[in-house]
Structure formats: C-alpha cells, structure tokens
Amino acid sequence: MNSPRAALEAAQHHPDYDDVSSLPNVTVDLRYGTKHNLLHKDVYGGFQRALLHREAAAKFRIASRLLGERHPDFRFVVYDALRPQAAQIEFYQLVRGTPREHYFADPSKGSIHSFGFAIDLGLLANGRGEVDMGTHFDELDELSEPQKENEMLVSGRLRQEQLDNRLLLRRVMQEAGFLQLPHEWWHYDALPPAEVRARYKRLD
Numbered sequence: 001m002n003s004p005r006a007a008l009e010a011a012q013h014h015p016d017y018d019d020v021s022s023l024p025n026v027t028v029d030l031r032y033g034t035k036h037n038l039l040h041k042d043v044y045g046g047f048q049r050a051l052l053h054r055e056a057a058a059k060f061r062i063a064s065r066l067l068g069e070r071h072p073d074f075r076f077v078v079y080d081a082l083r084p085q086a087a088q089i090e091f092y093q094l095v096r097g098t099p100r101e102h103y104f105a106d107p108s109k110g111s112i113h114s115f116g117f118a119i120d121l122g123l124l125a126n127g128r129g130e131v132d133m134g135t136h137f138d139e140l141d142e143l144s145e146p147q148k149e150n151e152m153l154v155s156g157r158l159r160q161e162q163l164d165n166r167l168l169l170r171r172v173m174q175e176a177g178f179l180q181l182p183h184e185w186w187h188y189d190a191l192p193p194a195e196v197r198a199r200y201k202r203l204d
C-alpha cells in the first residue's frame with residue numbers, strides 16, 4: 001500500500017477525482033497534512049489539496065456558487081476531503097486501545113472520505129477569521145453533534161449565534177445536495193453512505 005501522500009498525489013492525476021482547492025471562495029487547511037490535529041501527527045506528509053470524487057466535486061461547486069451569491073463575506077475552509085485508506089489505517093493504529101478509538105471508523109469498513117464523497121469544512125468571515133461554531137473541527141464532544149443542538153441550546157452550552165453559523169453552512173451545503181450526518185457539524189456526505197459503498201471504489 002502507498003503512503004497517504006503518494007495515494008493523494010496519484011489521485012490528483014486520476015480522472016475520477018477533481019481538485020476543488022482553487023474555487024474563488026475556498027481556503028484549504030487540511031489538518032491531517034499538518035500537526036494541527038487531534039493526533040498531533042502530519043499523516044498526509046504536508047499534502048494540501050482538497051480532492052473529491054468528480055460527482056461530489058460537482059455538488060461542491062454548486063455550494064461554492066450559492067455561498068458566493070448569498071454570503072459574499074464568507075469563505076469555506078476545508079479541513080479534510082479525500083482521505084486514502086492508508087491514512088485511515090494510520091489513524092486507527094494511533095488511537096487503538098485509547099478512549100478515542102470509538103470515534104474512528106473501523107478501517108476494514110473504511111470511511112466515506114476514502115471514496116471522495118465526504119468533506120469536512122467550516123467558514124471563514126472576511127477579516128474576522130474562523131466563524132464560531134461552538135466547537136473546533138474534530139472536537140470529539142457531544143457539543144459537536146447536530147443531533148444534540150436543541151439540547152445544547154437549552155442547557156446553554158451552545159449559543160444561538162453559534163447555531164446560526166452552523167445553519168448558514170448547513171443550508172448552503174444541503175441545497176447543493178449534501179447530507180449532514182448527526183455526529184459532526186463539519187462533516188458532509190455527497191450521497192448516502194450505503195450508496196457510496198455499493199457503487200464506488202475506495203482509494204487505498
């Protein structure tokens with residue numbers, strides 16, 4: 001199996017994948033290509049291009065256009081996109097036997113990121129940096145879960161303004177055809193996971 005970086009570089013030149021890094025309102029900050037992530041390890045060897053399967057990329061271009069039309073003061077910041085299976089295995093080895101183990105997809109099943117159909121992203125406000133979503137990317141806490149937002153709002157852990165920021169992102173992504181799963185505000189799938197696993201090939 002290739003290293004994660006070699007797999008990503010091969011995907012960059014493969015017709016199944018598109019690079020969405022250069023859209024006018026997109027900033028790429030792939031955290032697994034830096035040490036700024038919950039594993040404190042640069043798993044992608046510095047790779048900083050956001051790749052998606054071309055069908056997911058087509059939807060993301062729509063999202064980019066919608067954001068530009070409705071919220072020209074905001075940009076997307078992409079934290080993760082296509083993630084090779086080699087990286088998924090490395091993540092799992094780093095967390096196996098620790099309390100974080102259950103947050104990571106079992107590598108034998110694989111992640112929708114490894115098919116190029118998932119994207120992790122937040123928002124940047126022009127001149128004001130990262131938009132406050134209540135937690136940071138990859139903060140493994142119930143406060144990150146869309147399914148608990150009402151509960152978190154009532155208990156005061158999530159503020160209305162933070163929820164409004166999540167909803168701004170969510171409306172744009174959902175209108176472009178993405179699905180928000182219940183556990184992470186930053187994670188969107190371009191198709192239902194079962195369909196992705198049945199119809200497409202995983203990047204090793």
Ligand SMILES: [Zn+2]
Pocket residue numbers: 080113118119120186187188
């Ligand atoms: Zn994700």
